[in-house]
Amino acid sequence: MIYNKVALIGLGLIASSIFWSAKRGALAGQVTGYARSAATRDTARRIGLCDTICDTAAEAVADADLVILCVPVGAMGAVAAEIAPHLKPGAVISDVGSVKKAVIEAVQPHIPDGVHFIPAHPLAGTEHSGPKSGFAELFDNRWCLLVPVEGSDAAKVAELRAFWEGLGSNVEEMDAEHHDLVLAVTSHTPHLIAYTMVGVADDLRRVTDSEVIKYSAAGFRDFTRIAASDPTMWRDVFMTNKDATLEILGRFTEELFALQRAIRTGDGDLLFDYFTRTRAIRRGIIDAGQDTDAPDFGRVAGRK
Amino acid sequence: MIYNKVALIGLGLIASSIFWSAKRGALAGQVTGYARSAATRDTARRIGLCDTICDTAAEAVADADLVILCVPVGAMGAVAAEIAPHLKPGAVISDVGSVKKAVIEAVQPHIPDGVHFIPAHPLAGTEHSGPKSGFAELFDNRWCLLVPVEGSDAAKVAELRAFWEGLGSNVEEMDAEHHDLVLAVTSHTPHLIAYTMVGVADDLRRVTDSEVIKYSAAGFRDFTRIAASDPTMWRDVFMTNKDATLEILGRFTEELFALQRAIRTGDGDLLFDYFTRTRAIRRGIIDAGQDTDAPDFGRVAGRK
Numbered sequence: 147m148i149y150n151k152v153a154l155i156g157l158g159l160i161a162s163s164i165f166w167s168a169k170r171g172a173l174a175g176q177v178t179g180y181a182r183s184a185a186t187r188d189t190a191r192r193i194g195l196c197d198t199i200c201d202t203a204a205e206a207v208a209d210a211d212l213v214i215l216c217v218p219v220g221a222m223g224a225v226a227a228e229i230a231p232h233l234k235p236g237a238v239i240s241d242v243g244s245v246k247k248a249v250i251e252a253v254q255p256h257i258p259d260g261v262h263f264i265p266a267h268p269l270a271g272t273e274h275s276g277p278k279s280g281f282a283e284l285f286d287n288r289w290c291l292l293v294p295v296e297g298s299d300a301a302k303v304a305e306l307r308a309f310w311e312g313l314g315s316n317v318e319e320m321d322a323e324h325h326d327l328v329l330a331v332t333s334h335t336p337h338l339i340a341y342t343m344v345g346v347a348d349d350l351r352r353v354t355d356s357e358v359i360k361y362s363a364a365g366f367r368d369f370t371r372i373a374a375s376d377p378t379m380w381r382d383v384f385m386t387n388k389d390a391t392l393e394i395l396g397r398f399t400e401e402l403f404a405l406q407r408a409i410r411t412g413d414g415d416l417l418f419d420y421f422t423r424t425r426a427i428r429r430g431i432i433d434a435g436q437d438t439d440a441p442d443f444g445r446v447a448g449r450k
Numbered sequence: 451m452i453y454n455k456v457a458l459i460g461l462g463l464i465a466s467s468i469f470w471s472a473k474r475g476a477l478a479g480q481v482t483g484y485a486r487s488a489a490t491r492d493t494a495r496r497i498g499l500c501d502t503i504c505d506t507a508a509e510a511v512a513d514a515d516l517v518i519l520c521v522p523v524g525a526m527g528a529v530a531a532e533i534a535p536h537l538k539p540g541a542v543i544s545d546v547g548s549v550k551k552a553v554i555e556a557v558q559p560h561i562p563d564g565v566h567f568i569p570a571h572p573l574a575g576t577e578h579s580g581p582k583s584g585f586a587e588l589f590d591n592r593w594c595l596l597v598p599v600e601g602s603d604a605a606k607v608a609e610l611r612a613f614w615e616g617l618g619s620n621v622e623e624m625d626a627e628h629h630d631l632v633l634a635v636t637s638h639t640p641h642l643i644a645y646t647m648v649g650v651a652d653d654l655r656r657v658t659d660s661e662v663i664k665y666s667a668a669g670f671r672d673f674t675r676i677a678a679s680d681p682t683m684w685r686d687v688f689m690t691n692k693d694a695t696l697e698i699l700g701r702f703t704e705e706l707f708a709l710q711r712a713i714r715t716g717d718g719d720l721l722f723d724y725f726t727r728t729r730a731i732r733r734g735i736i737d738a739g740q741d742t743d744a745p746d747f748g749r750v751a752g753r754k
């Protein structure tokens with residue numbers, strides 16, 4: 147057991163996975179939960195999510211040793227303001243937001259003296275959301291980035307690291323600025339691009355939606371999975387990680403234009419070389435255990 | 451049994467999957483195979499791919515009722531020229547190329563009188579290639595598009611349709627122009643975009659390759675799978691489906707700029723609406739059995 151009492155604020159995919167995984171690892175004496183809507187709290191109670199579901203955030207965080215904010219990035223500041231007066235001295239408050247600079251700016255001012263704010267971000271997710279979408283294995287062998295702020299207490303950081311390791315993660319520390327750039331590359335820009343491509347397909351007159359759907363197996367359907375993620379979460383990500391996303395988007399457009407030009411001018415060698423170079427990264431990802439080499443992810447063929 | 455003798459020219463992912471699947475369905479009395487390199491022919495013999503592996507294409511197609519060209523799109527013309535004199539009268543010659551207009555232009559002129567050319571394209575694949583990558587289930591419940599040319603014999607088209615249905619596919623007919631546009635949307639442009647994004651990530655100074663690899667689970671790794679496909683195949687696709695790809699790329703860039711502008715100006719509503727709209731297509735794909743709803747494709751967490 148690492149913490150006596152853990153409070154989860156927001157009860158979606160990430161919070162519910164934290165709960166099931168903390169239970170699996172017996173990492174917490176007790177876990178309380180709170181979500182803003184009665185519907186979510188009811189669902190949570192019905193499926194046994196958390197030991198206690200509270201009707202107010204204040205109640206949920208009372209006496210908690212660790213409070214994790216599991217709400218969309220744009221809601222972190224308001225939630226922090228709401229719970230701040232109820233935090234116990236010496237408690238750790240953390241979050242799981244996909245963006246770190248903006249969350250720190252929004253949350254930090256509300257943290258009372260004697261409470262330790264240690265931002266975090268587990269790099270694990272699926273396209274599903276809500277209290278029923280979580281599962282204990284979500285974080286297994288995935289990375290969790292801790293982003294300690296100035297003056298973070300080393301012992302408290304070590305404890306939080308142990309908690310995430312207990313959830314199955316590999317843990318690394320990183321500063322907020324670098325975190326936001328790395329994520330712009332590995333997550334935020336790919337998501338924007340996938341959303342865009344799916345939007346284009348949806349919008350064409352000359353190719354019907356039903357054709358797009360039927361013939362999606364040739365590559366497009368992977369984009370649709372990425373683009374099926376929660377709209378609120380992703381709106382907030384782009385609103386708050388604006389600079390890094392725009393920087394990477396700029397680089398992306400530059401490269402895309404170079405490849406587009408090669409297609410237009412018939413420069414097959416340039417394309418071939420480019421397509422050869424990108425294979426090495428895939429190899430690295432499989433070797434690092436971050437994906438499987440099963441063809442097509444080992445998808446089973448659909449029902450007839 | 452639909453054909454007495456089937457010849458496969460080129461022995462990569464698609465040809466080997468056709469063989470294993472034809473065997474499973476007992477669709478052919480005999481299957482011969484040919485690949486240009488001795489290494490591939492040796493591998494094929496060693497793993498029992500095809501009933502007979504021939505050392506020349508001429509030998510492989512002799513007396514065949516169905517010949518399927520399974521080489522990169524850019525090689526179709528030369529291969530057709532090579533085998534044309536050896537085709538038996540009444541035979542059907544087909545292909546599996548990912549582009550149809552260019553393949554028809556390249557192959558059609560070589561087809562002798564009395565031989566039936568019926569282009570086809572199975573919309574199924576993985577990121578792997580070569581003679582060892584095929585498997586019998588590849589085409590199950592995937593679509594195969596037949597693209598009959600002017601004057602195609604209806605009985606021969608029906609036979610080829612039955613063959614592909616025997617391989618597990620659903621079959622539809624389409625004209626070449628529309629095929630190339632649909633594929634530009636569902637496959638070619640997504641691949642180009644994925645290659646571009648992986649190239650950008652590989653190229654950044656401020657984010658190392660090892661960071662990209664470690665933290666890929668947040669979305670990027672799906673792009674790397676797509677961008678791990680065979681460089682020759684994809685060079686040929688873009689060289690030969692230039693117009694449709696450039697058209698869709700133009701639409702893509704237009705949309706991307708609109709979303710980029712929304713990020714820059716902080717227009718969260720536009721992003722939210724866009725991200726909501728794209729979810730419907732995903733639903734359609736799952737309902738159509740073209741993907742599974744298992745979170746994260748049911749990927750199992752990597753080894754520790």
Ligand SMILES: NC(=O)c1ccc[n+]([C@@H]2O[C@H](COP(=O)([O-])OP(=O)(O)OC[C@H]3O[C@@H](n4cnc5c(N)ncnc54)[C@H](OP(=O)(O)O)[C@@H]3O)[C@@H](O)[C@H]2O)c1
Pocket residue numbers: 156157158159160161181182183184186187216217218219221225242243244245267268269270271272274275276277376379
């Ligand atoms: N999904 C991923 O792949 C992923 C991965 C890593 C990190 N994250 C981060 O984890 C956080 C939660 O994501 P998730 O996927 O778990 O989301 P989710 O499944 O959509 O759940 C979000 C939760 O936040 C609550 N919430 C939403 N808007 C709120 C607001 N304005 N004020 C208070 N509560 C609000 C929701 O309450 P109701 O149910 O009552 O509406 C719900 O309980 C986000 O910051 C996200 O960036 C997500």
Ligand SMILES: NC(=O)c1ccc[n+]([C@@H]2O[C@H](COP(=O)([O-])OP(=O)(O)OC[C@H]3O[C@@H](n4cnc5c(N)ncnc54)[C@H](OP(=O)(O)O)[C@@H]3O)[C@@H](O)[C@H]2O)c1
Pocket residue numbers: 460461462463464465485486487488490520521522523525529546547548549571572573574575576577578579580581680683
């Ligand atoms: N992979 C997919 O996802 C997919 C899906 C649908 C359709 N297709 C289409 O299917 C066709 C084959 O793709 P694949 O994935 O099976 O490819 P693959 O696994 O890379 O195999 C290609 C085969 O073509 C031979 N070949 C390559 N260049 C040649 C040339 N210049 N002249 C003669 N033979 C040549 C190779 O011979 P060696 O082994 O001797 O080098 C190999 O046997 C392509 O037209 C592709 O567009 C692919």
